[in-house]
Amino acid sequence: MSSKKNSHKTAQGSALPEYNIALLGELGVGKSALTVKYITRRFIMEYDPDIEDTYTKQDVIDTQESLVHVMDTSDKVDSEADRYLRWADAFLIIYSITNSRSFAKAKEYLENVTSYLKCNNKDTPVALVGNKVDLERYRKVGKEEGNSVAAEYDCSFYETTAAEDYEYVEEVFHGVIQELQREKDRTLPLQPLYISEDKTNSLLLTPGSTGHFSLLRSRSPKPPLSPEKKEDKVTQRKTTPSFRLFNKSFKIFN
Template structure:
């Protein structure tokens, strides 16, 4: 036995739900649409919460990815995404210390939910966005790395304004974990009896530099790689720029 979990949904393609959490203005919508369309948006309605669907193929295996671009308002119930998501991306802007403090609150909320409702760990990525605005940085990479280490989650710094690969790597890091090493029960997925290796999800500090080199290294290790993808947008209002 390989020791890897096989995710199925009644014999159909696996379905993975990913929720983006963070303060208004940190770039959740831009990151979401960058992943879905490979394009950068500059104008959008920050008060709209929406869900996007993308279909990908990994080693000829179809996967459905659903991404919730959340918008927390006063008195809104976080259970709508805590119960829905299989993985979380907590986003802050490196140009805003306030958004970093809010990210800590989101990580704590997710952590408490995991302890209460999940048998084991749910993958979480902490993402410092807007590295294209380095000259305005208020949150150091070391601070982000330490916070991710404190909560045993993945860590990335990226930007939706530049290369698609920066954003793709964040989503694919979570997807690969769910497909290969996922150890939290997903109610809507059938999980085979094969068990993954024990241990906690590793902390993997990321830099936007050398993306192509890391991608080649992953391929050489036999990790499933994306072949094709398609996407479906719903009611989000935005302007896309090439």
């Protein structure tokens, strides 16, 4: 695991997309366990709750190779929230389903994060995550309570555990990254597709349009062709393509 962001490129030489995810929550809710599970696929029961660090993983989300940076936060009395508020592209706010106090603390984090994003006009994915579902028999916070709070703050909601299958944790991280990818796709500008028949007739189509287009024609009609010239024209059309397609930077978004 690494705490530094490095430059990574694909086999084609292009830079990989990078995502910063911050985990917030009260001490003991399992932030470090979730981080380690995602980064290494292993479950570690004992760790120092006072250590804060950032880890990097190269991952594939929906066939897209990416770099994911995860900040396992540890809030102290004199710590500044700006260190993760400005850094993160997405937030996972964690509580333990076995601890009602951690749920109340998660709501405080939700309030602080959503207020910051609103004041700074940011559309950043936020997810409320109930951890330790493997301890269902000790549950103190109902799933419907988590769903209700998530709906109140208009954020995603998950219940998971780092103690069981890796897929439980992967679903949470991939879920917020997919939200980031969708937001990125929405902000990319559309490029026009140009179809040209000849110098006097041109057609402009925009991907995703509803069929509206502008057609430019010559100002005066051409004189009628003689029978000989018509035959020549037919022969020429059989040997010459009638359309040329110019597609500069046309993209298909999944």
